[in-house]
Amino acid sequence: MFLEINNLHKHFNTKTGNLVVLKDINMEIQRGEFICAVGASGSGKSTLLRQIAGLDQPTSGEVKVDGEVITGPGPDRGMVFQHYTLFPWMTVQQNTEFGLKLQRLSKKERREKASTYLEVVGLSKFAKSLPSELSGGMKQRVAIARALASEPKVLLLDEPFGALDVHTKELMHQFMLELWERTHLTVFMITHDVEEAVFLSNRIYALGARPGTVRREMSIKLPERTQHVKRNSTFHDYRDELMEIMRGHGQEALIAA
């Protein structure tokens, strides 16, 4: 197993008492899979991703990547955040190189790798631009290139397309699929967008809320991965089923909110 999550629990101590955010999470992900964890707000999906990234430690249980237990953040798990996290004073090229610079690669190696991945995300022309000069979709593509430049074992995506408009989002979906097919990356993405998850993933973990648990695991087999497939009945079946799972506890979520 490439990425394993074993009996993961996460509690937070709050003023009102002990808050259970994640309960008994178990996941097994193979090399090269594109996985989505889908959940409404309160399902703890962001917290889950933070445990995998190592930005936070589980209360109990463990996360293993390639057989090693995660104890902290590292470049073997490239992460793309929901909000744009490019360094505003660095050019696109410098942003892409930054991880390699932190890992003390030579200047020449850095430049070559960064250029390769800027090429992959189609932004070579903007190498000298500052992030403030880019659109939202372009910023996220740079963030992806920056994560990929370290050649991570897993790419972690934290609702990376949540802030984009519908059209840009569709283009980014297409881009993500092409990237995944070309690089055979292992991708773990969290989202609340059910259609996005069905369209992109091989497999989906549907999370329930309060506390976050895995409510269903679902393999996705679509005849094709183009925009047309969204009108296909198989696509609708997957979507409706997931919606049903999430809706099942929507009423509770409404009260709790």
Next chain:
Amino acid sequence: MSHTEPVDRSTKSLGSTVFWRLAEDIPRPLQTGLMIASIAVPLLLWWLLTTFGSIDPTFLPSPANVITAFGRLWSTGELLQDTVASLWRVGVGFFMAVLCSIPVGVLMGSFASIRALLEPLFGLVRYMPAPAFIPLLILYLGIGEEPKITLIFIGVFFFNSLMVMDTVKFVPKDLIEATYTLGGNRLQTLLQVIFPHVLPGILDASRINLAAAWQLVIVSELIAATEGLGRRISVAGRFLRTDEIFVGLIVIGVIGLIFDLFFQYLLRVSCRWAAQKR
């Protein structure tokens, strides 16, 4: 009663204006005109008042008197000597205070441990007005250059440290975590992410505190000095040379303004990414 008259809805929408636009730019020519007027109108009033107002020049000298006094003080070299003396004190005191407060402020902002250790003390000292330290400084350091420079140091260091600390709080947590996921350790994150991110804020804080330093040097010279712009004003006051007081005040103001413009320029050239937002 009001309900008998129908309300005219058309007047309810927001009217157009140029002068009173909220948080918007005004046309360039209007802006330039207003900025010129800001200096020109008081000058004109001053000139009118002294020309037609039959005011005792000991009380309010005319612009011409002040220019003459400026020429006199300049030609004897006194004015330059005073200016250099004041600038030197500010230069040394401010430079040392900024040099010390940047690392202290960044560390306080970055590490809750260091913040807990220093913030209570700094918060307390900050509320002690720097001029109140003058008697102590004279007692400890005499009346030479040391007490004046130390006064500026005290007046700038604590404020600047706390202001730098505050700018560090505005570094987005996401940016720090993104650095960790790219393989950065804490030292690298501090030096290569936090520091560049707060640099514009540090320049801004230092710019504001330079004004304080400039005020403190004048205050320190009013009390005990043989030369300096503050000393010039205090001596001129004793001999009722009101024109020379005016010369001193105007020179102090102009130099302060030049400092300010210099810092703004520094911000523009060193932090292009942040200058756009200001």
